[in-house]
Amino acid sequence: MNSRSICNEFLHLKRTDLREAILEAAQQLLVREGYGSLTMRHIAQRAGCSVGSLYLYFERKEGLLFALLDRAQERLAERFFAPEIQSITDPRQRLQALARAYVDFGLTHPEAYEVLFMLHPRELASYPEERLEQAYRLLDPIVEAIDTYVQQHQLEMPDVRVAAVAFWSALHGIVSLLLAGRLARLRLEVDRDALIEQAIRQAMGGLCQRMRPKNNRTA
Amino acid sequence: MNSRSICNEFLHLKRTDLREAILEAAQQLLVREGYGSLTMRHIAQRAGCSVGSLYLYFERKEGLLFALLDRAQERLAERFFAPEIQSITDPRQRLQALARAYVDFGLTHPEAYEVLFMLHPRELASYPEERLEQAYRLLDPIVEAIDTYVQQHQLEMPDVRVAAVAFWSALHGIVSLLLAGRLARLRLEVDRDALIEQAIRQAMGGLCQRMRPKNNRTA
Amino acid sequence: MNSRSICNEFLHLKRTDLREAILEAAQQLLVREGYGSLTMRHIAQRAGCSVGSLYLYFERKEGLLFALLDRAQERLAERFFAPEIQSITDPRQRLQALARAYVDFGLTHPEAYEVLFMLHPRELASYPEERLEQAYRLLDPIVEAIDTYVQQHQLEMPDVRVAAVAFWSALHGIVSLLLAGRLARLRLEVDRDALIEQAIRQAMGGLCQRMRPKNNRTA
Amino acid sequence: MNSRSICNEFLHLKRTDLREAILEAAQQLLVREGYGSLTMRHIAQRAGCSVGSLYLYFERKEGLLFALLDRAQERLAERFFAPEIQSITDPRQRLQALARAYVDFGLTHPEAYEVLFMLHPRELASYPEERLEQAYRLLDPIVEAIDTYVQQHQLEMPDVRVAAVAFWSALHGIVSLLLAGRLARLRLEVDRDALIEQAIRQAMGGLCQRMRPKNNRTA
């Protein structure tokens, strides 16, 4: 072990700090200025380091984005597996809690959400397959909750995973529209929270519509 | 007579059609390569003309994007106001037809949908206000259909516009996830059409969940 | 003589008019927007014709500039050889009248002056030698007036042509500084006309300073 | 170690000197090829660096021009405040020395002169006001010298500042005509230096012409 290694160990905390600072800077820039303004120059400037330093921690810009994705995944996972939610036994309430957690996560961590679900896959073409699949495994809690819910209420449902994806897509719809600011111009009479609550209500309501199929389908 | 003229004759392309060719090229590029690759050089190359020619038909890149938006609006409007849908009298069936038309529009005209609903508003900052509001007025048929549906079925619903937006956001969710290719890796057991059908079913089912609110909300 | 020639004769006036309109447009643009903004597009737009039409009357942009030069020469010549000036017999008064005419010409026809004396020779590199020399022959009236003046007052003067050039350069100095707007910031207490009058006075005064060389040179 | 490093070592050029090399290149281009050819690409090529490197030292092209102006100002100031001139006590001789210094400065530093006094103000529209006024304050030594001269010789002169501007404009006239090469074709019998000397003589002679106004003005 030469002096450089020693130095590295000694500086270990600082090293990690700069890496984090870079990721934070990139995240902030992404959500504030948009992907088009997410340049290495700006990241370095906001992180308070030189451009070259970025390449000490990330091989290329793409790798930096991948790291952002990893972070975002972790944060969403923390939400989904939090004791507050896991301790809810009633499947409907747990599903509702998960839905709220998802939307809340998207709105309070727009940068993470944007990276996770709104960045075009093109930009992440070479994101390792395994890490990407891991991302979508975040849906498992929703699948499980729906499964339990369906079984308990004896609902008819051909494929619970399909229902879960449809449920998730409804949540993604409201989050992405809100994040993109597309609902601002609609001049709704209700505030944002009421809209969200209604969207969640409808998403959950959609899960049990199969109970009375006869009256509705051909009415 | 140079090679271009020959080519043009061969392709039966009048020069006036170059404007359309440019828009087509831009649309294809946008959906295939992403906004980041939507450069004037690429558009010109794909349209088979020089960069300068783009500026004969569009004042700036922004104007070209705006024209794309206008086209997309027209196409969606054609779908929504088609006789096949307008002739449906049953409000539920008409709503379902609108939902299917919306999703189908998004999937068969991904470039239009992407421009309309997935491009970041930042890129369209100077899109004329009136034309943008006109775009969102495309949602009116959905609002009306839901309104009729709710009244006919005597459903409780605090604000039909909010419900319509939530309904729309569910549709947008499934379309945007499909377009972004985010559902490809989930290895669902059903095909794409079944997933869409289920998503629409849940979105519609969500509209009538308020009929039995007491047992579910606080159970 | 075919029908085309007949047509040409018939339209002869119109043709000449367009040529004049182009030159006028170019002149106005040159003085209002500067050489950097003197583009064929702008000229055509202001002249109310198409870009291609410019090339019917001028082989290239350079040729158009040359024509501007020719016009400017003619205008200055008209001033210098006007009866009002030619009829002045007193050499000093004629010289003064010429000086005033020169400065007035520069200030009232800035576009012509700019083309004649302020455009960088680089831009006129291929201006035909003969036409350029003809331009500088415009100085002849000044030379003659000074010559008569010197002889009449029996002034000592080694080379009257050199004196004339120096005299002219003083006039050019004040005109070019005024045209370029460089004197605007000096916040002089006098108005423009007084400054011009003083400049002319000094230029003329400089011609007779050799009369009393002893007291001045070594004082 | 690539070829550039070798070249740099060979030329004993430190990297910090690149800024100077860029300014030198720009100066040469400006005077040799004209403002129209003063492009960032040409500057980079002549300076032996890439285009991007220009932007390491100057925020924009305009900033590069401003730096040129600053340099030119300094050089002229050095001339005017040189001990050789400041030590001259006789006001007439000092004025003559200043005039010679001015003309000599213009002819030996044509690039500086062109930037300072011949570039169209349009190109320098956003040059900071203070720095521009500082440029024109360079004329102060001339004003002072004339003032002293006038007082000592008890000349009549309504406004010494106006006289100074007229004096300066005479100098500017000869310098700008020489720099623009407009006098080359006149085929004068005297050489350039004699012409300059005569122009200065006339400019100075003009300052004392008010001594005998009565006989001349209305004759």
Add this chain to the structure above:
DNA sequence: GATGAATGAGCGTTCATTCAT
């Protein structure tokens, strides 16, 4: 005679990336 569509070259500028120090 007149047009307008078209182009290739070039403009100022910014980008992700490299590398000697």
Add this chain to the structure above:
DNA sequence: AATGAATGAACGCTCATTCAT
């Protein structure tokens, strides 16, 4: 570990000029 100087390629855009009609 960290830097900052440097670059080639690409960006959106404008130019003078050509040419079939």
